[in-house]
Amino acid sequence: MxxxxxxxxxxxxxxxxxxxxxxxxxxxxxxxxxxxxxxxxxxxxxxxxxxxxxxxxxxxxxxxxxxxxxPKSFLAREAEHVEGFAKECAIVTHTRLKSDEKNGVVVDPESKLEEELIVRPTSETIIxxxxxxxxxxxxxxxxxxxxxxxxxxxxxxxxxxxxxxxxxxxxxxxxxxxxxxxxxxxxxxxxxxxxxxxxxxxxxxxxxxxxxxxxxxxxxxxxxxxxxxxxxxxxxxxxxxxxxxxxxxxxxxxxxxxxxxxxxxxxxxxxxxxxxxxxxxxxxGDDKGLRLPPKIAPIQLVIIPIYKTIEQEQLIKDYIQDLVEDWKNHEIRVHEDWTDNTPGFKFNNWEMKGVPLRLEVGPRDIEKNNVVLARRDSGEKVFLSKVEAIKKVPELLINIQENLFSQALQFREKNTHVINKYDELKTIIKQGGFVRCGWDGKASTEAKIKEETKATIRCIPLDEKPKDLKCIYSTSPAKHEVIFAKAY
Amino acid sequence: MxxxxxxxxxxxxxxxxxxxxxxxxxxxxxxxxxxxxxxxxxxxxxxxxxxxxxxxxxxxxxxxxxxxxxPKSFLAREAEHVEGFAKECAIVTHTRLKSDEKNGVVVDPESKLEEELIVRPTSETIIxxxxxxxxxxxxxxxxxxxxxxxxxxxxxxxxxxxxxxxxxxxxxxxxxxxxxxxxxxxxxxxxxxxxxxxxxxxxxxxxxxxxxxxxxxxxxxxxxxxxxxxxxxxxxxxxxxxxxxxxxxxxxxxxxxxxxxxxxxxxxxxxxxxxxxxxxxxxxGDDKGLRLPPKIAPIQLVIIPIYKTIEQEQLIKDYIQDLVEDWKNHEIRVHEDWTDNTPGFKFNNWEMKGVPLRLEVGPRDIEKNNVVLARRDSGEKVFLSKVEAIKKVPELLINIQENLFSQALQFREKNTHVINKYDELKTIIKQGGFVRCGWDGKASTEAKIKEETKATIRCIPLDEKPKDLKCIYSTSPAKHEVIFAKAY
Incomplete structure (x- = not known):
């Protein structure tokens, strides 16, 4: 495990x-x-x-x-461009290896290129x-x-x-x-x-x-x-x-x-x-692992059968067959986990992998003509009849997609601070979060804030309202409203 | 033009x-x-x-x-493998460019890698x-x-x-x-x-x-x-x-x-x-250009409207609208060419590009409630009513796919020669074609035939019948039946 x-x-x-x-x-x-x-x-x-x-x-x-x-010369044609990429590029200089009795396989010096080639860091120049x-x-x-x-x-x-x-x-x-x-x-x-x-x-x-x-x-x-x-x-x-x-x-x-x-x-x-x-x-992601938005999840629904005997295994296979078929016909990405791991292991594993929905089914569920659906986003479990489950799965997937978005949005809003004091900025940046504030438009101001706090201007948001704002650092009239934060 | x-x-x-x-x-x-x-x-x-x-x-x-x-050392681990790729590989040796007053942008010698990297010629070793x-x-x-x-x-x-x-x-x-x-x-x-x-x-x-x-x-x-x-x-x-x-x-x-x-x-x-x-x-391909199999053609049907006035143009747009919609609903890849080139230019251009079907439509066709469909594979034209055209297009696409295959198959069969005399092999290889014959299994025989005719053994076909065959070169009993041909 x-x-x-x-x-x-x-x-x-x-x-x-x-x-x-x-x-x-x-x-x-x-x-x-x-x-x-x-x-x-x-x-x-x-x-x-x-x-x-x-x-x-x-x-x-x-x-x-x-x-x-x-070709190296292409990259060099746009001055800022080469400046931006020169320090981090892979350079091809030779095109042949040869055997050397002493050192094994070595680069053949005679295969040196006239002009070195850069492995594209981006393709503006060649295009x-x-x-x-x-x-x-x-x-x-x-x-x-x-x-x-x-x-x-x-x-x-x-x-x-x-x-x-x-x-x-x-x-x-x-x-x-x-x-x-x-x-x-x-x-x-x-x-x-x-x-x-x-x-x-x-x-x-x-x-x-x-x-x-x-x-x-x-x-x-x-x-x-x-x-x-x-x-x-x-x-x-x-x-x-x-x-x-x-x-x-x-x-x-x-x-x-x-x-x-x-x-x-x-x-x-x-x-x-x-x-x-x-x-x-x-x-x-959360403490149990990944949580994937249904629209792009490789697997949207994982089925965990719970059984002890071969008879039970067969019973479950027969029981879920029409469900799976129906979902697949509706282009829902279903995976059945019939490996010989324990159900507990499987639960953890698929939670780690962020599969949005888990279906559990065992002999007792079959007796009641039921299945259990568990949501990865909220952990919530619902007990449903088979007929209900068919309809419910697509609904839940939409719901999970929306819930992940609104959780993330709430989190961002909670941690975005509209402020105008530089001390506050320093505290917030240290604790983590976005600061939305005025900036005087000067590169020197931007550089000083970066030096002092490690925060950079992430962007001037398209919906900025710089009117009447003051720069959080210089207190001069703000040219832009900007977002400061530490960044990946 | x-x-x-x-x-x-x-x-x-x-x-x-x-x-x-x-x-x-x-x-x-x-x-x-x-x-x-x-x-x-x-x-x-x-x-x-x-x-x-x-x-x-x-x-x-x-x-x-x-x-x-x-890494170079990976490629070297499998002896035959490195032998096969050593003479034709791109080798990365450095990772930084710098500005040099005399020579402009140059490779920074201090960025030399400890171990050279080979741009993958194939990925067995890294995988x-x-x-x-x-x-x-x-x-x-x-x-x-x-x-x-x-x-x-x-x-x-x-x-x-x-x-x-x-x-x-x-x-x-x-x-x-x-x-x-x-x-x-x-x-x-x-x-x-x-x-x-x-x-x-x-x-x-x-x-x-x-x-x-x-x-x-x-x-x-x-x-x-x-x-x-x-x-x-x-x-x-x-x-x-x-x-x-x-x-x-x-x-x-x-x-x-x-x-x-x-x-x-x-x-x-x-x-x-x-x-x-x-x-x-x-x-x-033929003398008019490409001919594409419908299943993989980017455009399966190109529509060439034939008109002189803006009124006629509008008339055609209205006329074909439901046709196009129907085909698109059936996932047929349709393109309408409304550029201001002449119909003649368009015909040639789309023939060059190998589009399997061309639909021509002008005011006269509209009067008769007709369209004209032309096949790229055979040049054949059919005059159809709109209703017929809807059904006919998918049928023709299947038909063209099959026809291209059977033309190519006939061509191959016509030019494949089952023979047992080396002189004949030489003649056929010179004229072009596949030779199917016996081979004694010796590398030396294979090499001599290659030297003398430039033909190589393309493969030992899975359906070979070497029994009772003799080697076309040595006349010893054949180990395999093989296909000889010149190759790309």
């Missing part, structure tokens, strides 16, 4: 790591900083991916695939080098391309799903004829990210804009969705960048307008990653 | 390259040997992927994700290093894991989809308690590959086993599906390997059997790649 989970309050970080392990979500890879996504964790990612893929396709986006390797070939006229615009891919940003401080050298993500890269259209795209995608987070992952998010200090290397404006995790820290869950004409400039991508002028193309890029799996754990 | 395609007979290779370009399937990447898969080509790959993913999930397989980077952690007892077996991933094998002779440095594929890696179970898995997957090729891609394949000279580096036995392309050359379209205990040995992966013995684990691996897109082009 597996050992229990540490309580969240005793050590959030170790609690997190152990959930990832005990719920069979991921494992450490052999190379420092890398992650193996195990089947259960990967199914979760596949469900997230499928949900978002559908949204972007419905809004006219298409998928494509661009190469993994970026805009292609757009240069593909875009001539306004008729070629817009291009609304997305790719699902792996990217690499060298990291030594690994936290599975949250911070790993290689991760999986989607990266959208769009090209537009006007500034307005690009800005609209950036915001439309932000809306889809919010929808994905709130309606599918049951994670309430604040939509906002990043400060200069926090924006993407190469962007004009970075929009983001920010969420509060169970330890009251913030997690950036997705970003959408208005890139202006920066990459068009770097790669000389111009188009002929309708009235025959030549103009630089306008760009956006946007991404969410396997980090979202980490966000789900950190938002919904 | 785009220039026409060269005829296949005038130059198959240039015909292929131009289809890839003109049908918007792919483009060359900036780094030699790399490929950009464009949206239309990628949608084709997504449909193939989805079809196969469903098959493997239905047979109990699950997806996971393993890291891109393999078996994890199975070492995950497998202790027979209860942990079987493991039936697949991953969809990018892999890199350094190539300078690029042919889009057929041979590129980076390509996309699935790689299954399973672990079993017995030799028999591993062998069964290898063959079960071979069966799924055949099903994928024949029922979805409409490509008839020969299932067989590779000779020692042609098998996968590290395998005990490599099974394959081999197909005949339109130029009568062979293309290996998928391989399934029985790895025996080779990787378990290399990574010391043992398990406790039911009767408490310790044994090495048995392994398989298997893969199909974006090469299948190339196979579709080479099998079904």
């Amino acid at each position: 597996r050992k229990g989970l540490p309580k969240r309050e005793e050590g959030f970080s170790s609690w997190y790591t152990q959930i990832v392990n005990k719920a069979d979500l991921a494992d450490y890879g052999p190379v420092k900083g890398t992650m193996v996504i195990k089947p259960y964790g990967f199914q979760l990612w596949e469900n997230i991916k499928e949900s978002f893929d559908k949204m972007i396709k419905e809004t006219g986006h298409v998928n494509a695939y661009f190469p993994l390797f970026i 805009w080098s292609m757009y240069k070939k593909w875009i001539q006229s306004y008729r070629d615009l817009p291009i609304l391309i997305n790719q699902w891919a792996n990217v690499v940003r060298w990291e030594m401080r690994t936290r599975l799903f949250l911070r790993t050298s290689e991760f999986l993500w989607q990266e959208g890269h769009t090209a537009h004829a006007t500034k307005e259209e690009a800005e609209k795209e950036t915001l439309d995608i932000l809306g889809l990210y919010q929808k994905l987070a709130e309606e599918y992952l049951a994670i309430p998010v604040i939509t906002g804009i990043k400060t200069e200090a926090e924006k993407f290397a190469g962007a004009e404006r970075t929009y983001c969705i920010e969420a509060m995790m169970g330890d009251k820290k913030a997690l950036q869950a997705g970003t959408s960048h208005d890139l202006g004409q920066n990459f068009a400039k770097a790669f000389d991508v111009k188009f002929q307008t309708k009235d025959n002028r030549e103009e630089l193309v306008w760009a956006t890029s946007w991404g969410v990653s396997t980090r979202l799996v980490g966000a789900i754990i950190l938002t919904h | 785009r220039k026409g395609l060269p005829k296949r007979e005038e130059g198959f290779s240039s015909w292929y390259t131009q289809i890839v370009n003109k049908a918007d399937l792919a483009d060359y990447g900036p780094v030699k040997g790399t490929m950009v898969i464009k949206p239309y080509g990628f949608q084709l790959w997504e449909n193939i992927k989805e079809s196969f993913d469903k098959m493997i999930k239905e047979t109990g397989h699950v997806n996971a994700y393993f890291p891109l980077f393999i 078996w290093s994890m199975y070492k952690k995950w497998i202790q007892s027979y209860r942990d077996l079987p493991i039936l894991i697949n991953q969809w991933a990018n892999v890199v094998r350094w190539e300078m002779r690029t042919r889009l989809f057929l041979r590129t440095s980076e390509f996309l594929w699935q790689e299954g890696h399973t672990a079993h308690a017995t030799k028999e179970e591993a062998e069964k898995e290898t063959l079960d997957i071979l069966g799924l590959y055949q099903k994928l090729a024949e029922e979805y891609l409409a490509i008839p394949v020969i299932t067989g086993i590779k000779t020692e000279a042609e098998k996968f580096a590290g395998a005990e036995r490599t099974y394959c599906i081999e197909a005949m392309m339109g130029d009568k050359k062979a293309l290996q379209a998928g391989t399934s390997h029985d790895l025996g205990q080779n990787f378990a040995k290399a990574f010391d992966v043992k398990f406790q059997t039911k009767d408490n013995r310790e044994e090495l684990v048995w392994a398989t691996s298997w893969g199909v790649s974006t090469r299948l897109v190339g196979a579709i082009i080479l099998t079904h």
Whole structure:
């Protein structure tokens, strides 16, 4: 039997790591900083991916695939961009191994590349080098391309799903004829990210804009969705960048307008990653393990049969057959656990894995023509007839989805503090929570607060009301209302 | 207007390259040997992927994700394996760039890795290093894991989809308690590959086993599906390997059997790649461009409205609305082409892109309450009433799928020669085609035939009948009946 989970309050970080392990979500890879996504964790990612893929396709986006390797010179073309990624990239320099009598298998020095290749940390540069070939006229615009891919940003401080050298993500890269259209795209995608987070992952998010200090290397404006995790820290869950004409400039991508002028193309890029799996754990997990939102749970309902004899086993199999069939026909993801573990072990195991609903059934339930349904979110148990159970399961799944969202929302609201004193900010940041307050718009103020409290401006929320506010630090008139918090 | 395609007979290779370009399937990447898969080509790959993913999930397989980077020492553990991949791998040696006043952005020599990392050419080694952690007892077996991933094998002779440095594929890696179970898995997957090729891609394949000279580096036995392309050359379209205990040995992966013995684990691996897109082009393409099997075509039916005035345009929109709705409800992938190109341009363009069915509709058709349907496979046109068209489209799609398969099968049969004279083999190989004949089983014979004719043994077909055959080269009694051909 597996050992229990540490309580969240005793050590959030170790609690997190152990959930990832005990719920069979991921494992450490052999190379420092890398992650193996195990089947259960990967199914979760596949469900997230499928949900978002559908949204972007419905809004006219298409998928494509661009190469993994970026010539070093491409990365260097956009000054801020290379600055942002230079310190954490994997560099390919050779293309052949050879046998060496003394040292075994070694890199063949003769296979050295003329120009080194960078394993993509993100694909703006390689994609805009292609757009240069593909875009001539306004008729070629817009291009609304997305790719699902792996990217690499060298990291030594690994936290599975949250911070790993290689991760999986989607990266959208769009090209537009006007500034307005690009800005609209950036915001439309932000809306889809919010929808994905709130309606599918049951994670309430604040939509906002990043400060200069926090924006993407190469962007004009970075929009983001920010969420509060169970330890009251913030997690950036997705970003959408208005890139202006920066990459068009770097790669000389111009188009002929309708009235025959030549103009630089306008760009956006946007991404969410396997980090979202980490966000789900950190938002919904409890002392028993994971709690998964039904819409993206690999298994929505697990059936635990309780029996001692082969006859009882058969009895249960016959008894639940039509139930399971009916649920499967309604596309409910059902799993029956017929392993020879004890019911107690199974309860713990599936609670750890966060399955939203558990059905228990044994000979006594069959006598009464009943089943027992237990909710993972609340622990609540209901005793139902078979007929009732068929109808009740889809209802409960909707209900659990909503309940996880509203629990998370309540938690965030309880721990978000609208204040105007810097001392209060310091206390709250120390205790954990979001601070909503005025900021004078100065990078120096932002830097000092970060230095003194480790809190950063997570975003300028889209619904900011800076009027009449004062900066919490300098007490000068506020330029923006912002959210401060410590972040992952 | 785009220039026409060269005829296949005038130059198959240039015909292929131009289809890839003109049908918007792919483009060359900036780094030699790399490929950009464009949206239309990628949608084709997504449909193939989805079809196969469903098959493997239905047979109990699950997806996971393993890291891109393999420590050099891992690759070196299995002698044949490293031998097979050493000469064509991308090697990561550094992890940081820095600015240099003289040379701009350069690799920071201080970021040199202690151990070089190989970008995965295939993932046996990294996966078996994890199975070492995950497998202790027979209860942990079987493991039936697949991953969809990018892999890199350094190539300078690029042919889009057929041979590129980076390509996309699935790689299954399973672990079993017995030799028999591993062998069964290898063959079960071979069966799924055949099903994928024949029922979805409409490509008839020969299932067989590779000779020692042609098998996968590290395998005990490599099974394959081999197909005949339109130029009568062979293309290996998928391989399934029985790895025996080779990787378990290399990574010391043992398990406790039911009767408490310790044994090495048995392994398989298997893969199909974006090469299948190339196979579709080479099998079904004609002088007008691509012909796509309906089951995996991104667009199954394209609607070309024929009009001159805005009134006519509106008339057509109203007229086809219920048709389109009905087809979409039946999950037929319909596209309406309302661009301002001429109908002639549109006809050519969608023929180039291989859309199985074209619907033409203009004011005169509306007067007669008709539409025109044109088949891409045969060029045949049918005039139908609207009501008939609704029913006819799904029927025609099935029909086209079957017709493409039977055309390809007839072509292969016509160009497969069962012979027993070496002179004949030489002539046939020169003219193009498959030779089915006896082989004495000697590597030296195989090598000589390859040297003299450039033909290789594509496989020993599973339905071989070597009894009473003589080797086509040595005239000694044949050990196997084999297929010789030139190959991609």
